[in-house]
Amino acid sequence: MQKAIEARGLTKRFGAVTAVENLSLQLGEGEAIGLLGTNGAGKTTALAMLMGLRMPDAGEVRLFGHLPGSAAAREVMGVTPQATGFPDQLSPREVLAYANARRKNCANLDDVITAFALGPLINRRMAGFSGGEVRRVALALAFLGRPGLVFLDEPTAGLDTGAQDAFRVIARDYVAKGGALILTSHHWDEIEAVCDRITMIDQGRKVMEGTLTDIRARMQARQIGFTLPEGAAPPDWIRARPQGMGWRVESDDSDTDLRRMVTEKVPFSGLTIEPLALKDIISRIRKEGCI
Ligand SMILES: Nc1ncnc2c1ncn2[C@@H]1O[C@H](COP(=O)(O)OP(=O)(O)OP(=O)(O)O)[C@@H](O)[C@H]1O
Ligand SMILES: [Mg+2]
The missing domain is CATH 3.40.50.300 (P-loop containing nucleotide triphosphate hydrolases)
Incomplete structure (x- = not known):
């Protein structure tokens, strides 16, 4: 063929x-x-x-x-x-x-x-x-x-x-x-x-x-999105970036990060957890040099 x-x-x-x-x-x-x-x-x-x-x-x-x-x-x-x-x-x-x-x-x-x-x-x-x-x-x-x-x-x-x-x-x-x-x-x-x-x-x-x-499949990371009450800031360890009205995190272990947010009583709401977008996956694969 x-x-x-x-x-x-x-x-x-x-x-x-x-x-x-x-x-x-x-x-x-x-x-x-x-x-x-x-x-x-x-x-x-x-x-x-x-x-x-x-x-x-x-x-x-x-x-x-x-x-x-x-x-x-x-x-x-x-x-x-x-x-x-x-x-x-x-x-x-x-x-x-x-x-x-x-x-x-x-x-x-x-x-x-x-x-x-x-x-x-x-x-x-x-x-x-x-x-x-x-x-x-x-x-x-x-x-x-x-x-x-x-x-x-x-x-x-x-x-x-x-x-x-x-x-x-x-x-x-x-x-x-x-x-x-x-x-x-x-x-x-x-x-x-x-x-x-x-x-x-x-x-x-x-x-x-x-x-x-x-x-x-090479990139199991998730993107976590949430909002916080006015004046509240996310903890430093989660390395959140502002996105729209809320915050966005690229997490390699979303379960552990979410448990820690709950333990630390981070007052989040509107939680979303999604696979990384293709654009972000490719940018990370290239940055980490594992092509
Ligand atoms: N006829 C040409 N003469 C001189 N340089 C050219 C010619 N055609 C393309 N180039 C150069 O070759 C390179 C690749 O151009 P090309 O048009 O293939 O890019 P592209 O990936 O399609 O970009 P874009 O996303 O902007 O469409 C560029 O540096 C461009 O300036
Ligand atoms: Mg072109």
């Missing part, structure tokens, strides 16, 4: 800047991988090499066994790039119909229009579309005709929360039905909601990868 993406040793330099260095990555059908990293880490450059839009200085890629950029590869992939440039004078219907005609499996356009809530926009010229409206058209294009592999570069940047939620449902459904999906995002909760695995890059180099299940 061919992998949706099989990439080895990808490297790209722009003059003195090494945007991506020795990146290897595999993605199978029915899997979603999140590419994480700060601004300028190399995510868009990595995607561009995977999609065949940039030639790597070193390394190689196959998409379902095909060379990226080949007609065979383009037929089986859908893309939402970070920056889009739709012709102003076209309507979403015209753009989607044009793309649909080039897909291996033609989509029912009405289904796509409904899924991405494009109804009121579908026949308007795209000149004057808001940022979020353009983004929804770009997302619809990626999933059009259910390609085997979808590349999404910051798919929900600028989308309102309703459209972000709708995207998560569409993306999970696509993966559950066997699609392969790679996305970059600065929204950690989106990565948690959509992806099975993450690859984190920093200055072009891979610094961490793994399944979300494994990464969470």
